[in-house]
Amino acid sequence: xxxxxxxxxxxxxxxxxxxxxxxxxxxxxxxxxxxxxxxxxxxxxxxxxxxxxxxxxxxxxxxxxxxxxxxxxxxxxxxxxxxxxxxxxxxxxxxxxxxxxxxxxxxxxxxxxxxxxxxxxxxxxxxxxxxxxxxxxxxxxxxxxxxxxxxxxxxxxxxxxxxxxxxxxxxxxxxxxxxxxxxxxxxxxxxxxxxxxxxxxxxx
Amino acid sequence: xxxxxxxxxxxxxxxxxxxxxxxxxxxxxxxxxxxxxxxxxxxxxxxxxxxxxxxxxxxxxxxxxxxxxxxxxxxxxxxxxxxxxxxxxxxxxxxxxxxxxxxxxxxxxxxxxxxxxxxxxxxxxxxxxxxxxxxxxxxxxxxxxxxxxxxxxxxxxxxxxxxxxxxxxxx
Numbered sequence: 001x002x003x004x005x006x007x008x009x010x011x012x013x014x015x016x017x018x019x020x021x022x023x024x025x026x027x028x029x030x031x032x033x034x035x036x037x038x039x040x041x042x043x044x045x046x047x048x049x050x051x052x053x054x055x056x057x058x059x060x061x062x063x064x065x066x067x068x069x070x071x072x073x074x075x076x077x078x079x080x081x082x083x084x085x086x087x088x089x090x091x092x093x094x095x096x097x098x099x100x101x102x103x104x105x106x107x108x109x110x111x112x113x114x115x116x117x118x119x120x121x122x123x124x125x126x127x128x129x130x131x132x133x134x135x136x137x138x139x140x141x142x143x144x145x146x147x148x149x150x151x152x153x154x155x156x157x158x159x160x161x162x163x164x165x166x167x168x169x170x171x172x173x174x175x176x177x178x179x180x181x182x183x184x185x186x187x188x189x190x191x192x193x194x195x196x197x198x199x200x201x202x203x204x
Numbered sequence: 205x206x207x208x209x210x211x212x213x214x215x216x217x218x219x220x221x222x223x224x225x226x227x228x229x230x231x232x233x234x235x236x237x238x239x240x241x242x243x244x245x246x247x248x249x250x251x252x253x254x255x256x257x258x259x260x261x262x263x264x265x266x267x268x269x270x271x272x273x274x275x276x277x278x279x280x281x282x283x284x285x286x287x288x289x290x291x292x293x294x295x296x297x298x299x300x301x302x303x304x305x306x307x308x309x310x311x312x313x314x315x316x317x318x319x320x321x322x323x324x325x326x327x328x329x330x331x332x333x334x335x336x337x338x339x340x341x342x343x344x345x346x347x348x349x350x351x352x353x354x355x356x357x358x359x360x361x362x363x364x365x366x367x368x369x370x371x372x373x374x375x
Contacts, residue, residue, distance in 0.1 A: 074223035083225045091225075 013087055014135045015153050018127065019165055020064060021183035024148035025049070027060035031140035031149055038128065038139055044116065046092070046125045047140050062149055064140065065090060065112045065125035066169075067179035073104035073113055073124075081122075088179045089129055093122040109171045109193075127180075157181075166190055266368040271296060273362045274304065280322040284309070287355055287366045293317060294355050296364070299325060299338050304364060306355035307341050313348040327352065341372070 027049060035045040048063045071090045074082035081097035082104060084090045093104075093113075100120040104113040113124040128138035132151075141151035150157060157165060165181035168190035184191050222228045266288050277283045283296040285306075293309040297320050307327065309317050316331035326344060327336040334346030341352035356368040 071223060077223075080221050082223065083228070084223050086224075086226050 013132055016132075016137070016151050017154055017157070017165075018064070018067075018138070018141065018180040019150045019152065019157050019183055020062065020180060021148050021150070021161070021163060022059075022061035023163070023183070024146045025060045025062050026146050026148075027051075027058065028145060030143045030145060031062055034139040034143040035125075038130075040130055041092075041123060044123060046114075046123055048114070062140070062144075063110065063112060064138075064149065064180060065127065066110050066167075066176075066182075067127060069177045069179070072107045072109060072176075076103045076107040078103060085129075087133070089127050089132070090124075091129065092124050092126045095121055098122055109169070109174070109176055157183075162186065164188070169193060171195070266366075269366045271306070271357075271364045271366055274359065274364055275362065277304070282320045285366075288369065294366075295320065295327075296355075296357075297327075297338060304357055304359070305338060305341075306357055306366065307336070307352040308355070308369070310352075311348055312343075312350040312352060313346070318352070 029049055031047050032045040032049055035047045036043055046065075049060050050063060051057075052059045052061055067088060067090045069088070071082065071084055074084060074090060077093075078101060079097045079099045081093040081099070082090065083094070098121045100115060100117075100122065102115050102122070104122055104124075105115050113122045115121075116123050128136075128140075132138055137151040138149075141147075141149045144150070154165075161183060163183035164186045166184045166189065167178045167181045169176045169178065169182075170190055170192040172194060182191055219227050219230070269285075269287055271285050271287075272283050277296060277298040279298055279301055281298055283298075285294050285296060286292055287294045287306075294306055295309045295318065296304060296306040298304055299322075307318075311318050311329040311331065311334055313329065313332060313334050316329050318327050318329045318334075318336065320326075320338070321328045324335075325338055327338060327341070329335070329346070329348065332347050334348040335344040336342065336348070336352050337344055341354050343349075343351060351372045353369050353371045355366050356370060358365045358367050
């Protein structure tokens with residue numbers, strides 16, 4: 001960023017958006033290692049690459065914080081430790097305030113916050129706030145070889161991808177709108193996640 | 205980023221402990237004025253209370269206490285005693301034949317025990333080289349901010365009696 005950036009630019013994250021496409025994830029763990037390189041939390045990755053169904057498929061999916069418009073984690077925090085900034089980024093817990101109660105871990109619909117027991121603090125993805133707030137891309141998106149994690153302008157993703165970006169999720173009746181976009185099939189408008197569908201039970 | 209926000213209808217604590225950092229840090233002009241007025245009121249009330257206390261304060265009553273006989277202390281010698289309570293160490297000095305003076309032994313700087321130096325005829329504190337006058341306990345040199353509290357002595361026949369303490373303010 002050569003010229004001085006205006007407030008609008010900063011609040012719009014310089015025109016860049018975060019897009020997650022689980023179907024492109026190859027499970028290489030590059031994002032995990034890149035995340036752990038960051039000097040603000042060196043050695044502790046705040047991104048998680050999980051196997052979807054280990055016995056039947058090798059498919060993996062990267063989990064970054066979706067940065068909800070109405071963050072459940074922050075709302076359930078009894079210590080007022082999780083804050084959302086003006087640009088819509090839900091920050092990781094504040095060390096002096098976090099009491100390691102794990103309320104946010106249980107409450108997040110996406111399962112993002114993780115309790116770091118040895119630090120007695122919750123730590124989660126803050127979209128590399130030290131980088132994105134000054135116009136750089138997040139560590140994970142810079143290293144992702146298949147661009148399952150992409151931090152690009154909206155026009156670019158619409159031009160290059162078949163899938164459609166969506167930031168609306170339904171958890172049963174709860175509607176969650178997020179800052180981070182998920183790439184979904186073009187015929188769908190929102191992603192509906194019914195927890196019952198993912199329970200390991202024999203269906204009659 | 206809005207610089208001026210209208211007063212919201214929500215309860216105040218929801219703004220004070222908002223999950224949005226901007227709302228949490230925002231202070232309206234009315235809130236700031238309330239803060240100023242209440243703090244000033246608090247300060248004023250505190251000052252009135254201090255004033256009232258100083259007006260109605262009784263001067264402390266000191267007991268009478270026998271220290272020693274005048275002949276117990278040689279010229280240029282000292283006699284240690286405790287007055288007015290067991291926790292207050294004091295020192296009685298006889299710089300010449302007819303003079304007896306007594307001071308609190310606590311240095312007014314950091315409460316080290318002071319001692320009498322007969323060669324220089326002054327009271328010395330060994331910790332930071334604070335020196336006091338034997339005549340009236342005033343500071344001769346060093347860090348002590350106030351003179352030593354003086355124990356008022358009375359001579360009844362051969363007996364030396366402590367009857368009170370005079371504390372001088374900063375000189």
